[in-house]
Amino acid sequence: MIQVAEVVSGPDRAIVGLVRGCVKSVSRGSPIRLPAKHHTAAEHRTPLFSTVAYLLGLRVSPPYRRRGIGQQLVQRMEEWFVKMGAEYAYMATDIDNAESIRLFTGRCGYSKFRTPSILVHPVYAHRLRLKLPRHAAVHRLSPADADLLYRRRFSSVEFFPGDIDAVLRNPSSLGTFVAVPRTSSAEEVVGAILGGGGSFRLEVRGAPRWLRGLARATRAVDAALPWLGLPSIPDVFRPFGVCFVYGLGGAGPDAPALLRALFRHAHNLARSLRCGVVAAEVAACEPLRAAVPRWDRLTVNDLWCVKRLPPNADADADADVDWIKAPPGPSIFVDPREV
Incomplete structure (x- = not known):
């Protein structure tokens, strides 16, 4: 769904603002009910799914900012969310985007919720050796x-989508891969890869000439002497x-090593597709976060904000499972359709 703001001047119309939104069913994690002594352990482990809306791509033309257009677009989109049965709405922004945070947490009534990070690693000119632990291998899983x-394994992770099958079968998907030791089925690392030239296109602009030259020189040396690693x-200065x-x-003691091998496999896939970077967004408390390869200078820290929509905003029946009040879980599922 897209909402637009237009300025009409006689017969002419001009779009000065827009926002996109979608509604889906996602997991809120395992419910935390109070008092706990009244509930069984099985109830605590059962994931709780809710209809949730996501706001993205809010844009207002610079000459028309500070006129309340952004707030009106958000409100109109929220009205559509309520009609579609959404219980919560959430949005994501750069943690340093003070203007966006002020709009949503101030005038629109959102609460600061989660702080994941986008970890980015460049794609080199040479292939990377997987460096798998002994007796381990990387396998591609069928969508089924x-x-x-x-x-x-993941239905109790926050924001896990109810239509995960549609996510995994996305035409841009490069596959779901699992790294697992041949001697143990209790230890494994899994990750799905989406990407290629048509899925995400970025460009770094305004870089000085000396930096462009330095980047070109490092690529030339890497391509000429790949065995040096x-x-x-x-070349991020073009799309x-x-x-x-x-x-x-x-899970398992070898999980960090297996994850690093999985990312090297993703790097090699990205290299074959002539991609510039490999990226992953993980929760602040993600147990495997330290094992995700990245360049710290390229890391982007996000802020996710959430709002309970009417009539749920005034409901008391589920006060013991209010998602906004729930502590963050160790992991978070980032839907690639929303990146």
Whole structure:
């Protein structure tokens, strides 16, 4: 759904603002009911799904800002969300975007909720060795097997989508991969990869000439001497593709090493598609966060804000499972359709 703001001057019309939104069913994690002694352990482990709306792409033309257009667009979109049965609405922005945060948490009534980070690693000119632990391998799962695995292992992770099968079968998907030791089925790391030239296109503008020259030199050396394994800066100064890794999870003492191998596999896939970077968005408390390869200078810290929509905003029946009041879980599921 897209809402637009127009300025009409005689027979002419001009779009000066727009916002997009969607409604879907997602997991709110395992419910925390009070007092706990009145509920069984099974109830605590059962994931709670809700109809949730997502706001994205709010834009207002600079000459028309500070006129309340952004707030009106958000309100009109929220009215549509309520008609579609959404209980909550949420949005994401850069944690340093003070103007956007002020609009949503101030005038629109949203609450600061989660603080995930987008971890970014450049794609080098040379292939990376997987460096898998001994007796381990990376396998590609069929969409059906990946669907079963995610529903069994990840349905209690916050923002896990009810239509995970549609996500995994996205035409831009490069597949779902699992890294697992051959000697143990209790240890594994899984991740799905979406990307390529047509999925995400970015460009870095305004870089000085010396930086462009330095990047070109590192790529030339890397391409000429790939066996040295030297890091290089990709050509991000023209439109480049992004491979996005999502649905990360794992268990076992070898999980960090397996995850690093999985990301090297993603890097090599991205290299074959001539992408510029590999990216993943993970929760602040993600247990495997330290093992995700990234350049700290490229990391982007996000802020997710959430709002309970009417008539749910005034309801008391589910006060013990109010998502806004729930503490953050260790992981978060980032839907690649919303990146």
